[in-house]
Amino acid sequence: MNLNQLSPRAEMEDLYLPVMAEIKETRRLTDLETLYTVELPDGRDLGHRPGQFVEVSMFGIGEAPFSISSSPTRKGVFELGIRKVGLLTEKLAELEAGTKIGIRGPFGNGIDVEKFQGKDVLIVAGGIGLVPMRSMINHVRDRRDDFGRLIICYGSRSDRELLFTEELEEWEREKRTEYHVTVDQGSPAWKGNTGVITTLIPGLDLDLPNTVCCICGPPVMYRFVLLALKSRGLADRNIYMSLERRMKCGVGKCGHCQINGSYVCQDGPVYHYPDIKTLQEAL
Amino acid sequence: MTRNLDINVEHLTRVEGHGNIVVNMKEGRLEKAQLEIVEAPRYFEAMLKGRSFHEAAIITSRICGICSLGHQITSLKATEQALGLEVSEQTVLLRKLLIHGATMQSNVLHAYFLAAPDFLKVGSVFPLVATHPEVVLRALRMKKLANDIGDVVSGRAVHPITPVPGGFTRIPTAAELTELKRKLEEQMMPDLIATVETMKALAGEIPQFERPTEFISLRSDDDYALYDGDICSTDTGRVPDSQYRRMTNEFVVPHSTSKHCKANRSSYFVGALARWNNNHDRLCDLAGGAAETLGLKPGCCNPYMNTIAQVVESAHCAVDSVAIIDRLLQVGLKDEEPNQEPTRYGTGIGATEVPRGILYHEYTYDKQGRITAANCIIPTGQNLENIDDDMKKLVPEIVDRSKEEITSWLEMLVRAYDPCISCSVHMLDVDFIE
């Protein structure tokens, strides 16, 4: 078989070879989460879209995908908000500024921001789901006139677990950002809403035909958020979701992130809800 | 002499398995001098009962990791005799090669790792890594090569895989055997000569102690008997292996989870020294020369010299391994399937010289090829009474030395036998009642 069209060029990139990027800064967000500011060699741009992810690795420990938390509008460095859940993330938490880590990506489709332009943007984020959504939120804030209203609903288990607290205060102050937050269980000092995230939805003032929504959070959260949005009358076609699966390669080869016939690392992680609502393994 | 002495070495180190040395002397009268075997009993009979002939060797090789190859081969011989399975010359040669590998491996391990620290007055082989690196590296190299024989021919040196009733599940390739031969000639031979030199330098540390006893080993007409032969006693000569019970006479003693044995005297000796005393005329020249250099003489009855006899016979094993490989290559290796079609169902006995002495397995099979009765008699078990007898003679002879020195001599005495205690407590001596 003569497959000349397949002949690889000599300079063909190696999909699996990470570039060594420097951690410029680490900031503890909570007991579990740390925000890493990362710089690629020569300060070159990552060139990502909101909702995309990178594969982060430490040699001898392993590699895993993490959502990019900074907006593409921020140049020179990018940010990763990472929660300690396993070996790699625990080892990452021990790293200090100046250390180099392996980066591959950006991967995944990300949010097609063109489709959101001119529309009211509703972001619903649960827990660590705020990490990828922050990329979109800041993108909208930086290109404020390209979009309609920016409505953020953020839910967390407790106020101690809220991420990016300084930024949250900023969003709260900003005139053109409508920010709503709730915690499942508040500390005595907590003055805000208490209750699960779905309690925020009935009170929202929405221009339904002109609103696009993006949801990110754990399965138990998005299943109920979907129900709540539907009961508000938001059409399926206006809903996007960011899903999580274990990915090894990030480039559609290893097969680990399959949802029925879909590869999360290729067709996702951000899905148009009508495309996945009938996939049995998706939701 | 009115000395009181109370020695209790719990969990003797650098031996395989758990044993305590207990010596009691009151006002110069020796009340107790014995090796207590405290290894947990294994009850292998419960594991073997009703098992298929395919599994007998798999199970009995787990009696002991160190002697696993010996148990396996002996078990296969017993099964083959019981079921009337003929094996080919190639199978016999490959098995003999395996026994040589296992014998060298065990002897090297014992001489360098378990016994040598005594001669050099250190607690283990590990300090020697810093003080005598070339000796440790040589020992590792020799052990590795001996294990390579097991890896190549049987798939694994510990609990071998390929030897099954009637033959082998995989035959090594000519290239693999040629490579083994090259390493035996280019590496093992010089290392053996160096080992003899090392042992010669340490020979002054070997205690001078003698006690005439009965030495029992295999003896055959054509070679230094390891794979098979008659049972041969220095007291009474040769009897066929079918008479093994008459030559072992197991009995239970309270201080040992392993049974003891005796033949024509109160106790007897099995192992390298017994093989030497019975078969020194069958050794190759290299081994004979090693014996001369190390001062090992026929009729030797110093149990401490067992370690020397191990070194001597290792030289023989290396030389004979090369001869066996030559023979296999000359005839040409055949990809034979194991012969597993029984021609009878009955009782069979296997007797093999394993590193620590003569090993017996006996099985009876029913018509479905399942085990109904089994018996194994282990070399270490056979030596236990002899060790006790040695201690009873040794303690009064050295009673005016310090307690530490006496303890050290006793520990060295037990280690000289290279006892394999896990083996000895296999407990497989039962006729099942159906």
Added chain:
Amino acid sequence: MAQKPRVAIFDFTGCEGCELNQLNFEDQLLDILAHVDIVEWREAMDDRPGEYDIAFVEGSLSTPDCIKRIHEIRRRAKVLVAVGACAVQGGINGMKNIRPIEQVREEVYGEDKYLFPTLPALPLRAVVKVDHEVRGCPMTQIEFLKVFTALVMGKEPIEPTSSVCTECKLKENECVFTKGMICLGPVTRAGCDAHCPTFGQYCTGCRGLVPEPNLEGMKEILVEHGLSVQEAWKRLQLYNAVELEGVRS
């Protein structure tokens, strides 16, 4: 690592083949010794100090004394690793549990049976917390090195859960079923690189059962290949009698 981990090696009821396999790392032994201090190893050395970072333990627990000793070892060890089939899942020793223990003792020692107390054989995890496992009979050397390296690096070793078949297929071994033999590979844990089938022998199940094994399915496979139901069950019990206790045969 600032200080070398202190390592101790212990054995209980078993054949000590796993310990021997540790001495059989001829090529790596000096590298291993460079990374750790071996502070206790009865089979190889005399010294006996107190505390250790890692304890490798071989063998099953089968006497009252064993139970006492393993509690003591657990108390003194930061990390406890069960090594080999006997320690991990009871192994061959578990077969003695199949029949009443008094009957077994009497058959072996007759009227002297009371001289030697014994218990049903137990894996370590039945009595103390086990942190990691190195499976196999004898313990699988490649797995030991992986666990060892992971512990030295301060990371969790990954324990395989897939079947021996997966590794056997990667090596393209002729399936032993094809040769008319039986095999326990389909329900036995990988990690050995399908060592026995590579050498033409069937998998005897020494590395223990995969998680959530389909035992009924496996029995059917064995019966399909000519074993009786009873014989099929016995084959499964060879290394896994303790785990299969209470499972309907």
Added chain:
Amino acid sequence: MVQFFLESDRVAEFVTHLMKRKPVYAPHRKGRKSYSFERTRDAAGVVLDYPRVMQSVKKFFLPPREQLLSFDLGDNTCRAGEVEPLDAIFLGVHSYDLAAVGRLDHNFSEGRAERNYLTRRQGALWVGVSYEPDEYHFAGSVGIDPYDTEGFDIFLTRLLDGYVLEVLTPAGESLLEGFDLPAHEAGKPAKKHFQQHIYVPQDRLNEVMSASYNNPVWEETALGCVGCGTCNLVCPTCYCFNVEENVDITVTKGSRDRHWDGCMLREFSEVAGGEVFRETLAARQRHRVMRKFKYISEKTGQPWCVGCGRCTAYCTAGISIVNIVNRCISDYEKSTVSAIR
């Protein structure tokens, strides 16, 4: 198309001729009843009449275990794994196995092209051979005939006393240079019949499989399935892999390696936190079969099964993918018939 006749007695001579041109990989006997593709050292060892090899030629382009990169823990650097083109002749390949290579080519070149696979894949020349369908082959049902010459440089069709040798490409022609063969005038033998069939045309399979998500066949199959993963690991179109980190005993160097994985294995669909998305054997069986007959074919228009029969032939539990698919078909047809009524 030029056709020659290659006498059985001259096959070894032909192999030797090819070996002079390039390295030859061909089926050889492995074990007592099995065959495997190996580098040919001795022409006499090549077996052209064989039912199937356990591992298809996939193993040369996507090796079972492969180093993706090596790293040095001391200076925190890494290097890509070495990959060389396999400039070789693959001799004695069955049509379904070359078709499977075509499927893999698609996987590794679509989206982001993979250097490792495509580099190895370069320079391969293909000499095919026809085969006698046995009780497991069903390639005919997915449109791949035993005499299918598509993609081959040279194809050998077996006759009683030799082979019809067809030269199909200029590369094939140059391979034959210096090897004289008589022309073959007569036609090719009649097509062989398959003993196994899937009972609907492939263009209707998507529709059938789409309706079969909740078919009881998955649960029923799971009763006998022991989840050993053999079916994935012998499939010539399965390409999923896992990646693991290996560090050497000195804890100074190591490598990131990949090895074949499979969706029948429990851990395969596990996500961070331990949730397994296809928890049951039934769900995993369904996913495997759907991958072959629906999920990928919906996107590519081709079934991702080539009918080699390996997953059935090597299944220790005797599970047949053909029986599963046919069961889905018959249940689907029953349901559509009753819907019409």
